[in-house]
Every structure is written in C-alpha cells, then in structure tokens.
Amino acid sequence: MTILLSVHDLRAYYGQVQALHGLSFDLNEGSMTTLLGANGAGKTTTLRAICNMVRSTGAIQFEGKPLNGKSTENIVRLGIAHVPQGRGTFTTLTVEENLQLGAISRKDTKAISSDIERMYAHFPVLKQRHTQQAGTLSGGEQQMLAVARALMLRPRLMLLDEPSFGLAPLIVRDLFNILGKINREDKVSILVVEQNAQLALEIADKAYVIETGRIVMSGNAQEIANDESVRKSYLGY
C-alpha cells in the first residue's frame, strides 16, 4: 500500500500558544482514516496545518512531495479538498454556484456539469434546491453541500472536520454511508476528524487518537474500537 499523506513531527502555533507538539501519522492511499480526540486535543488544528491555515513546523508530504511553504489555495489545487468546521458554505451564493466553486481550480471545464449531475445523484435534495441561496439550507443540507462541493474538486484526499456536528442522528448515519460509498467507489482517500467516535470507527479502516497535541494511540479501527481505555474515554461503555 502506498502512503498518500505523511505527517511528521508536526508542531502548530496560535500566536504564542502551541497547539500541536510533534504529531506524526500516515494515511494510506484509498483508506478512510479517522482522528479521534476530546475537545481541544488538536484535531482541527491538524487539518488546518495540512492546508497551511495555521503557523506550523514539521514535514508534511502529499504523494511524496512536501507541502510546506505552499499557500492554502495551491495545496487545494494538488487535490486536497478540505471541508472545514462550520462547513464554509458560500451563504450568499446559490447551491449550484457553490458546486461550481468546488471545481473552480479544475482545468477540465467540460466535465464539470456532468460532475454536478453526479452530485445531484448522490444528494437529491441539492437538486431540488439548486437555485436557492445556500445560506437558506438547513444544517444537514449545508453539510451535504459542503461534501459535494469538496468532491467537485475531484480530490485525491478529502479532509473532513466534524461532519456530524449539529446534525440529527439519522442524517449523520446517512452522511456517513455516503462518505463510505465515495471512499470505495470514487477512490477518494478520506481523513475525518470526529467527536462521534463510535460512528467514525465503524466506517474507518484506520484510526489515530490525539491527546493534547500528540498521537497517543494508533491502529486498525477495529482494534482501536476494542481497546478498553478508548472505549471508556470516547465510546462511553
């Protein structure tokens, strides 16, 4: 298995405060990997550091090439789609414009409209609302829009920050099923940060546990789910 993303000794800072203390992990091509951890452990910071949205040191390699020093937009153009916390919806633009924006850095403009149709097939509700201002969508619909927008990039790797945040359990289940399908069928590798550890471990194949800016445990999702300390801290049984 080839390594798609490797992160080595990552340290990140917000002003004077250090949020990550030498964090290292790998993500295999085609895998669905999850980062678990409590509030403030550094999960979001890790995703932000990968896209160079926070001051950081350490080596980050994507497809064997270093990402350090590249601007956020250029990192995205390499095929890393980031769905940020809070979804990052372009609220004043229409649903369809949001999808077009997802593909804005692509050169193959001809394939874009068929991709939009594909997204509508994945998420039928978006088709119903395609001329509506995206800000008027419900939370769950916006989350689907955010995932669809990220997929419009035709990414190699998708970074998802708390996709379940603020959603009803049924919708969360739906969303994760779609993510699993995307991972398998479209061969998109996924790095997902979740507080809902149970669900994340169900669909992920690999998992890392972060505590106060360090990786404290790693392994197959199955193993992690069976680990007693993880069960107590994150799964609650």
Add this chain to the structure above:
Amino acid sequence: MELFINQVLAGIATGAIYACMALAIVMIFQAIDHLNFAQGEMAMFSTFIAWQLMQWGIPYWWAFLLTLIISFVAGIVIERVLFKPLAKAPVLTNVAGFIALFAIVNSVAGLIWDFTIKQFPTPFGSSPFLGSQLISTHQVGMIGVTLGLLIALFLFFRFTRIGLAMRAAAAMPESARLVGINTSWMVALGWGMASAIGAIAGILIAPVVFLEPNMMLGVLLYGFAAAVLGGLTSPLGAVLGGFLVGVFENLVGTYIPGVGNELKLPIALALIVIVLVVKPNGLMGHTVVKRV
C-alpha cells in the same frame, strides 16, 4: 408639471455622473469590503492621463482605450505595492491608507497638471437632446455608457468563472481559499477593474464638470451617497441610487424654498439617512444573516 418633468430629467442627467462613480465604488467594495476614499482621485488621475494622451495627438477612442488599460494596471499595482502589506491590518488602518492615497494622488496631479480648469472633449456632442435644454446628447451618451457598463458587469459576475471566483473571494475569503481560489489576486483584480471603471466615470464626467485636480470631490460625495443608498452589495442598486440622488437633489433645490446650492447636498444626504433608517441595507442590498 412641466417644471417637474424637466427637473427630473435634469436630475437624471446629473444622476448619471453619480451612478458612474457609485458603480466604481461598489465594484471595489465587492472586491475588498472597504470603501475606497481615494477612488475619486484615482478616477481624476486617469482622466488627466486621457487628456494628456489627447494632447499628444492620440485620437479620442485610442486614448480612451489606452487610459483604461493603464488604469487597470495601475489599480493592480497600487494594490500590490501599497495595500497588500495592509491586508492583515485593522479595517480602520486601511481606511487611513485610502486617505493617504487620496492626498498623494491629488497633490501629484496638481503638481503635474496644475490647478487651472481644462476643457475635456466628448464624443457624443453637446447639442440639446431632442430639443430639451436640460439634457444634452453627451448626458444621454453618459447614461447609455453607464447602463452598458452595468450590463457588462452583470454578465461578467454572473456567467464567467473568474467573476464567480471574485464574488466567492469577497464573500467568504477563507472558504474561497479552500476551493483553490487565490483570494489575494482576486482583490488585486478588483482594484484593477474598479480603477478602470473609475477611469470611464472620470472621462464621462470631465466634459460636464471640467478637468482639474479637485473635480471629483463633490462627485465622490454624491457617489458614496448613491452607492450606500442603493445598497453597497449591488451594482444595479448603485446605478439606481445614482439616478435617485441626482433627482432628489434637483427636486429639493427646486421645490423647497430657501434651499440654495449649499444646502442641496446636506438635504439630499438627510433624505438618504432617512431611507437608511427605514431600510438599513440600502434599497437593493441583501440582508446578511449574522450568527453569534
């Protein structure tokens, strides 16, 4: 009644000036989310460049085109050199930067071209339009160009990828970077476009107000008022606002006794404030939903 119609017509004619300026203001507001106080001065400088080119014997339309290109590039250069370093500075510091730019451009123009009033030609002629004394062919041409510009901008923002990228970068810069848009260049592009639109405004206005370094002071005040009245987020609103301010101002001057030239502006502004109190986002602006 005839007086009324005539005054409205005259108002629309002057309103076209404001509309043009307001359009440039809204353009840059869309791109950078700030009101550029130096916009009028930049437009004035562009107009001087056009004048200078014509003095050197370049025909009107070539001078016009060259000026647009020069202004576009100059707008980008000004952003890259002067304002990019301030991108992370507080908003009010940026406003101070606009005021500094204002002072510099005004002063340099005065030094190069001095403060004597200069005639500026019009391609539309200045005979009365359809026999009306209040509106000339130039003013009709000006209205036509303004509306044409508006349509062109609408098409650009609505139907081109770069227009969409610019809108996205202005509305949500961080999300825009996350879909791979170079937001910093979008801002520069906004400056370039606003500068070029300002040049068109200046060239259209100059035959009416005459060319001199302070020609834009009054126009800019009205232009801001028009832009805010129309709602700063809407180019169409800006143009509409421009015409409304022009008509407002004329009717106030005609029908309210004791209002001299000096009080026209304050009263027009007061009316705008009243409109804003009723509709805080301007006539055409959309409400931004704020989350805590």
Add this chain to the structure above:
Amino acid sequence: MSTIQESAAETQAATVDAPPKKAMGLGRTASWVMLIAFLILPLLVKNFVIFQVTMVLIYGIAVLALNILTGGSGQFSLGQSAFYAIGAYAAAILIEHGGVNYALTLPAAGIICFIVGFLFGFPALRLSGIYLALATYAFAVAMPQLLKLGVIEHWTGGVQGLVVTKPDAPFGLPMSQDMWLYYFTLAVSIAIYLASVNLLKSRSGRAMMAIRDNEIAASAMGVDLSIYKTLAFGVSAGITGVAGALGAIAVQFVAPDSYTFTLAIALFLGMVVGGVGWLPGSLAGAAFIVFVPNIAEGISKGLSGAFFGVLLFAVIYLVPHGARQAAIYAETLFNKLRRS
C-alpha cells in the same frame, strides 16, 4: 526617494517616543514623568510652540472622544467635526453675546453637544458600520452650511464667523495669555482623560465594549443596546464639544469653514495613528495631525499633500495598530534592557 524614507523614519521615531512613556505610565512613575514634562514644557519654549502644544491637547481631547465611541462601543463616526463646531460656536456665542466667563462655556458646550449627540444616537441605532459612517458624514457635511444660514446669522456672524477674546491669566498671575491657556487646557485634558479611563473601566464601559465585541451576544446578556449606544454617542459628542469650545478660545475665532469634513477626517486619522481604543494614544494621534502637515509643508510646498500621504503610509506600515503597538514594542524593549 531615500530622503523621503529617512524623514519618514524620523517622524516615526517622534511619534513612537511620546506614547511609550504613557504606556509604561500604566505603571505610576512614567505618568508622573509625563505630567511633569507637560508642566515645565511652557517654561522652555516659545509662545508659538506653546500654542501648538495647546492645540495638540485640544485635538487630543477630540480624538479621545472619538476613541470612546469607536474604540469603546464600536460605532464609527465621520461626524465629529460637527460636534466640535457646535461646541466651538456655543462657547463663542456665550462669550461674545452673553458675556459668559470662558471657563463656564466649557460645561455649557459639553452639555449642549451631549444632548445633540444623544439625540443623534437614536437614528444611528438603526445603522451600523458604513451606513452609520454615512449618516454621521452627512451631519459633518451639513454643519458648515447650517452655520452659514441667514436665520441665525445675528448670533453666528454668518460666513464671517465670530472673533473670540482671549482670556488673561486670573489673579494677576505673571504669565502670558498663551501660557495661561495652556495650563488651563492641560488641567481640562487631565480631568477628561481620567474621567474617560474610569468610564471605560466602569460597568457602563464594560457594557459598551461588550457591544463593540459582539452586539448580539451583548444584548443576549442583558445589555440594553439602545441606551448604551446612544449614551456612547452622547458622551463622545459632549467631550468633543468641550474640545471645540477650548479650540474656539485658543484660536480666538470661529467660522463655518474651519469645521468642514476635513476636520472629521483629521480626527479619524488621529485615532488610527494613536491606536483605536487606546486612550493615551489619542495624544500621539493629535500630535500627528497637528505637526505632520507642517512637516510635509516644510519638505515641499507644492507636494505637501503627497508627503503627508507618504508619512501617513509610513506610520501605518510600521505600526498598523497605531501608537499603542509602538508602546508595546518599547515596553518589551525596555524590560529586556532592564533585565540584561
């Protein structure tokens, strides 16, 4: 070009120098040093310089007033020149037509402007940001025209304006008029500064700052938005009015065209240069708007506007957060030196 940069750097150094003393003045000693410097200054310099420093203090009060509004409650005003004008005219009319003692005109001007500002605050409640700026700006643009109105010409003197008599030092004190006025202004400035610091520290001040930081959250916490926003407007206008009254007495003249929109812009620049929301910075900002135009004029008459712009750019590049940032630099530097 190099000369421009050098002179820019020098001015920068000048603006940096003053506030750090005050920044450390949060510690007690430096405040005293500053105070003593201000007290002995008139004994060392010529009358004209005394007058200039008096103007710095007066503009300092006006900038401070804007700082309370913008830095304190987050509302943005381009109309401060209008309140300044009202204060100035109130003082001039009271002195020249009413025969009122000049010292008494200050509270009068303050109260009048407080009321006007408070009333102006009501329509302002509906507006925020740029829209509020436009409304206040309309007020600033209208003010000189209103002062020229024929109806009130008998009192205002119309376009000509009014000449104000300069007060002599009281109790037969042996000092020039300029010097007396300087000390008088200094005393008023200190009083207003201390009162403002206390205001921002008080319950009302915290309420205003909560509004500045997050209006919706503040109102959810039970802060009455309309009261505090209008109050901030009123207090700011009142203090500006006092500055205007002092200005009228110091300049000995009021005329509509002294209070145009340019003055509002100058006060705004003073606030930015001093550091938005940092009250001691008001003085640095005021020094900037009093001295830098002169410096620019000194470099080149024809290009004074350009040099002013360049100097302004120099300041906002070096310290985008104004004198406050310079003060913080200086303080860290000072602490490092002391440790080593």
